[in-house]
Amino acid sequence: MSSQMPPAHPFDDDKLKEECGVFGVIGVSDASNFIALGLHALQHRGQEAGGIVTHDPETGFNQMRRFGLVRDNFTSADTMAKIPGGIGIGHVRYSTAGSKGQTAIRDVQPFFGEFSMGGAAIAHNGNITNALSLRRELIERGSIFQSTSDSECIIHLMARSMGRNIPDRMEEALRKVEGAFSVVAMTRTKLIGCRDPLGVRPLVLGKVGDGWVLASETCALDIIGADFVREIEPGEMVVINGSGVQSHFPFRPAASRFCIFEHVYFSRPDSQLGGRSVYETRENIGRELAKENPVDADLVCPVPDSGTPAAIGYSLESGIPYAMGIIRNNYMGRTFIEPTEQIRNMGVRLKLNVNRALIKGKRVILVDDSVVRGTTSRKIKEMILDAGAAEVHFRIASPPTAWPCFYGVDTPQREKLLAATMSEEEMRDHLGVDSLRFISLDGLYRAVGEANGRDSSCPAYCDACFSGEYPVAPSDMIEDGFQMKTAAE
Amino acid sequence: MSSQMPPAHPFDDDKLKEECGVFGVIGVSDASNFIALGLHALQHRGQEAGGIVTHDPETGFNQMRRFGLVRDNFTSADTMAKIPGGIGIGHVRYSTAGSKGQTAIRDVQPFFGEFSMGGAAIAHNGNITNALSLRRELIERGSIFQSTSDSECIIHLMARSMGRNIPDRMEEALRKVEGAFSVVAMTRTKLIGCRDPLGVRPLVLGKVGDGWVLASETCALDIIGADFVREIEPGEMVVINGSGVQSHFPFRPAASRFCIFEHVYFSRPDSQLGGRSVYETRENIGRELAKENPVDADLVCPVPDSGTPAAIGYSLESGIPYAMGIIRNNYMGRTFIEPTEQIRNMGVRLKLNVNRALIKGKRVILVDDSVVRGTTSRKIKEMILDAGAAEVHFRIASPPTAWPCFYGVDTPQREKLLAATMSEEEMRDHLGVDSLRFISLDGLYRAVGEANGRDSSCPAYCDACFSGEYPVAPSDMIEDGFQMKTAAE
């Protein structure tokens, strides 16, 4: 049931889209300001919509949900005065538009429920792979869903739980869901955080003054001047109130399978993952890429902005000078007029422009983080050749993306993924470049810190998008007809 | 939990406010246009917000809910294209602001629920007097409420029903609620209407082409060119689909107690009630008022616009010329700047102006439909005297309003009602007029067609606001401390 139109969808830049970022804070004087800043720092994880819930003894729970960017919705004093309180949580989302129809404001998190012992709100990063069957069962028993979101299941499971307090109910609810989840939740007096047993999505703990913070990434701690304490561990639940942080592990233990693509693209380069800056990891990936796939050329240029750290690494390793051969327009918005016939290839030109005078006559290595459908790569190649480049060599800082993600990332259907239907050579032909090379899966593991590469018996990361090996069977999708990888593939 | 601010509340005109109007249509090509027009005709029953739900085989259920007037929200082609389909229902609401805090868009009807056999939407005019205890019980069992509205109980009771189709579930749900309800509801293929056993609020059936219409009043049939078929009877439920209208009576039979204030003020003068135009009934009330309370004067002037028909009746009966002594500004909005000190009594002047040259030196009879708190009456009296009137006589077309309504009308707390704490003579003193007279309860009954006046053993109408005799005990309010009338009063 559609009720309101979200803004038009962004310019297609052929990237995988992280679906969410979460943030929570307790023990500060003005939670909503902290949350707005934290969500602003996490905006790269979701640009479609955002929401904040706070609690204040006088006004009770306060909620605001809006389509659009944090900077446009959560910055006026008037607005912030409507969400007062010293505790709160927030969420930014990117939706899987197209497949399920357009998002309504009802689908924007956090979700709120009133229980007999009081209210609670939750915000979820990840994806529940058995959401459809849970939803069917809950409706059968009389629950009324307000959204199309998989995350709403959690709050209904909590409502039906016999648990005597909200953390107990949340535990019980989360034990029934499958898939990936990094959740922040709140009651009137408690901030709660929890990661699924595999720890697919990130969640970190910080300290600001006497208060505590939970956030998807450390960059959201930096912006509010909070200290990074530690990562929440896979399978851990923390309950934070005035007396401090209590931790326990309610799920059956499992080996960690953190999403390797967070290192490649999703996380911000200034965030820390596994004790290292994401920027350095990406520079390492570029170095590894240069070792595996050298080529003689005049310039190493990134496809901005996501290819930049790997391009710097490639340049440092190869000794070929780094240069900004493609310039990004910082004022790019989400929509633009349809190009007329006179103006071709407008899409990419709105955002990127080739540094024509620099590129002319040069042999150029273009470093990008990934190739999904190849649409943008083709256009960039055309722009570069049109500017007079002598040769174009693509170097990609991740292995071929051949499988969809079911753990909270918006991926095209498998048949739309270039690498699902073409070999590397066919892709090179399709893109029309002089050479095209991807980093190997082993190379990527080495770059992120696994000195011996990928241990195929027990991989340290979730790399399903590259390998097709799904650590949790996507049961809704299998029911819907999705074919898992067979031994032959 | 507040999520969005409704527009500021209207200029206080010291009137009771009907809380809702409902409309439904089936079997037309373009349901949303019909609903928008019908709601526009019912706008006097609720100006705060409106909502429409339709169903279309292609897009499924479509919903739009907005603060403000129908003319401002449901008129653009773009908007209407988002709520396509040949069946739908709509609702306009006036809220009880202040007592429970501000309305959120979540409180705007129709409410929608997805059940195992498909979705349903309902819109409700009236008030459920046991809503709080129902709500408590439903939350205890795991239902999650999205609004603060009493009407949401109905949809949750339906969700938990074991009934095999939606009309059965609706019957079961409505048997559990107490109070006043005129409900329109819809499934993908059926339009449903139902009135509570006492028939407190109106609901009529109309026919337009091959389709059918349900509406709070006949004026909503006129605007779309529909024929008035009949009133839905107290306690009747009708289920309408392609094969026609099926009627049954699911509740224990009871004597009808239609709201007598619908005749006095709520309904539009061009609507028909009980086989007569509301305008003629009000003219009758004016005639009866003149018979009971004659006075020598130069002019009979209405307090516009609601006092107009009774003033015409008073003039016709008394022979004293009718004149427009007070002129209403047709461009009045809902808010205006705060008056500065230099400008006193601004509120009423924004809306009404005395025809000074006409009034000067005259003995004026002012006819109004009711006196609630007396705030506006005092200001009007001051304006009239300031313009140089020789005498001011108030004549009121209803008995003193001394008790709150619990059946879907927004009334002040009892102690704010002028007639709850003052005698007629004290009120005259308080208002500072030369005379003040109300029609008697018997006179009112005669004017609405009961030739013998009120039968106190079995009154034909709900007149609780005048008599304090409540046909359904308001159980939530009693639990909350409300004192029913004692034998002594």
Add this chain to the structure above:
Amino acid sequence: MSSQMPPAHPFDDDKLKEECGVFGVIGVSDASNFIALGLHALQHRGQEAGGIVTHDPETGFNQMRRFGLVRDNFTSADTMAKIPGGIGIGHVRYSTAGSKGQTAIRDVQPFFGEFSMGGAAIAHNGNITNALSLRRELIERGSIFQSTSDSECIIHLMARSMGRNIPDRMEEALRKVEGAFSVVAMTRTKLIGCRDPLGVRPLVLGKVGDGWVLASETCALDIIGADFVREIEPGEMVVINGSGVQSHFPFRPAASRFCIFEHVYFSRPDSQLGGRSVYETRENIGRELAKENPVDADLVCPVPDSGTPAAIGYSLESGIPYAMGIIRNNYMGRTFIEPTEQIRNMGVRLKLNVNRALIKGKRVILVDDSVVRGTTSRKIKEMILDAGAAEVHFRIASPPTAWPCFYGVDTPQREKLLAATMSEEEMRDHLGVDSLRFISLDGLYRAVGEANGRDSSCPAYCDACFSGEYPVAPSDMIEDGFQMKTAAE
């Protein structure tokens, strides 16, 4: 040159439209609030747009111009804080859309000009009949026009004047313009008002506390609690500052020719004109109409709202009961969705509904103020007959409107005026009613106070729309091909 779209044009109700209302105030603490209230009271003179200019020693001249109603644009504290000061003027306008294309915000008055001795702003009600030739000449000499408005000529003529102060320059400018003008203007310290020599449009002077007010009508004095001092006389200019009101008569004297249609329709019924309330004048017109055009019938019904006072007069004179046979929807907006095929005659139904139960079987006299193109009259007749009326008799409170107005009223081209091409009997046939009668021009003069009717050698009013006798030759229009009345007509 179009720059911004005004809101869509209002529902056609087949009325002539006054093009403007003006208001000015000096010597108060908070001029903008007074102006907003005054313009709100004058909203019937122009609903398309409004503007306010104030002056404050600290911020200088401040201006705000907006499309839409005063209540929607000039009511928030934030907005009003942007136009501070103790002196200011305002304007509401209705535009002549269609003929000249759509209004831009640049066309919304007041107009402002910076001169060597300081700034001035003016607002104009009326029409300058030699504006095109003035404009041509000014452009030739290097003036740059910012609007398409005839009124902008005045400010350019002032800019080029050699006068040493602004009142002198305004005098010089106004001596060069022909046509109708009631102007309010302001400098940093002075409020100025002026009427053209014939006094075609109204302008009144009021006193509020120690301050002074100029307004198109007395109803705008009432709303701010100002006392009505007197009308500005035809050909008079008043200059008001801290020391009081100075009056002089800069133009060649001429016999007064006030617009008689102000009495019939334009002015608000609660305003005073010529020492009498407009309401009483209209009641008189109704009485005169009844004397000239009696008919046997059951009910006298007004076409609301403008026909109401004349209908009351007709009823009082004829003894036939007055009744509200047609009810007006108070929530009517300016636009609505296009009716689908299933819904016919939607336009008028959005605004008016017949009181079907009242009208059925009755012989009805419908009283309206005027017939312009006859479009609405036909629809009303159909509604009345559709409701089962036995007979329909139209009585019109003005003579046939057969000529366009060139003095500040929006009239259709001559060939669109029903009375320009049809006799009274042909009009009756065209409208399809049992009888149709207009008041005579003599009858109208008697009703407005000329006991002997119209003195054709020297008429006391401008009645060009009825008589075709234009007191000022419309030179631009004649150049454009307009045919004045010939001796034969």
Add this chain to the structure above:
Amino acid sequence: MSSQMPPAHPFDDDKLKEECGVFGVIGVSDASNFIALGLHALQHRGQEAGGIVTHDPETGFNQMRRFGLVRDNFTSADTMAKIPGGIGIGHVRYSTAGSKGQTAIRDVQPFFGEFSMGGAAIAHNGNITNALSLRRELIERGSIFQSTSDSECIIHLMARSMGRNIPDRMEEALRKVEGAFSVVAMTRTKLIGCRDPLGVRPLVLGKVGDGWVLASETCALDIIGADFVREIEPGEMVVINGSGVQSHFPFRPAASRFCIFEHVYFSRPDSQLGGRSVYETRENIGRELAKENPVDADLVCPVPDSGTPAAIGYSLESGIPYAMGIIRNNYMGRTFIEPTEQIRNMGVRLKLNVNRALIKGKRVILVDDSVVRGTTSRKIKEMILDAGAAEVHFRIASPPTAWPCFYGVDTPQREKLLAATMSEEEMRDHLGVDSLRFISLDGLYRAVGEANGRDSSCPAYCDACFSGEYPVAPSDMIEDGFQMKTAAE
């Protein structure tokens, strides 16, 4: 006179602000789309507001002016349909807020004037240094100014010219103005471009299909797929119509003095100036800076984004690795909530974050393009030290900015410029860094292509902001009390 509020001013990033970008096109089917794209590419030259004027034979001149970014205002099909035509010009502006009060929409260019031979519109990049005295004289003679903009003088001078066609009038007008101007203008059939005799601001000519383009920079040609033809020469005027481009030189010849700061900061790195990409020039500046001011360190980091090309050059010259030590938030908006006490140094953190894990313990060279007031530099230094850097060395890619610009750049008053009151060593102390070095003026001249450095007898560029040597005396400012550099300085 203020009429409308522009959006709040951007986050202060301590940069000089270019005040304008201009664009014009003729001979295409859909000029407004081209202009919107061109202005989007020029958005870095002005973010406060933008405007477009087009001409179409049917609708005449069409204009749209808006506060905010091109992407937010000029992208909907509805909007663009209101500015049809095959010829048009556009403008983006950054205003000098604070000094003269807030910009009104009336101040947004292009400006339009109706002359006796037809209309013309102009858009101006630069600043007229005798605007105040011209304005005074024009008002004295009866011109009415609509804006506070210096550029409006040009259109009034044109209106008063006796020239028989618009190019002649424009020539005559421009001969009377002093200062810097790159102007694009249009009539119904001609596109006109003109640069002041010194050529202070850029203007280039391009060809797209059969049409022609004028733009501030070549990046605006690239976005629409136009070919770069040549730069308009200092003192040249081109008039373009269906028959092609006609060029002449109406001013007294002078030696070119192009703004050297366009190379340092204003122009986009992918634009071409003087036959070379601006990016390469900036890389050169970085190399020159490294030669002049070497230092031993671990990393060369840019202050993003404007310091990036010079930092790459510094790294390439010095051999010290380049790294992204500071990460920019791409979702930064123009405003954000006021930081609470708990959150310090919020301003810069909203936009920039230090890559803490990378920086810790390192000796860091920070390369920035300029230091104006030093406010941001101090905050960045604090962030870097707070993250644990061992040493911080600032290297600045321009000489100390010690003088204000009067040729179209928004500069603080002289006393606010850090370099106007402090020596290099005092600045180092003030910023609290280990070392601070600026490139020399000679070094900068070498980097931009003058192998022998600056010829002080006849400098090839305008470098007044560094040297205090103004090529055109700023007469308005001198009248206002500005002290030119004396021989002693």
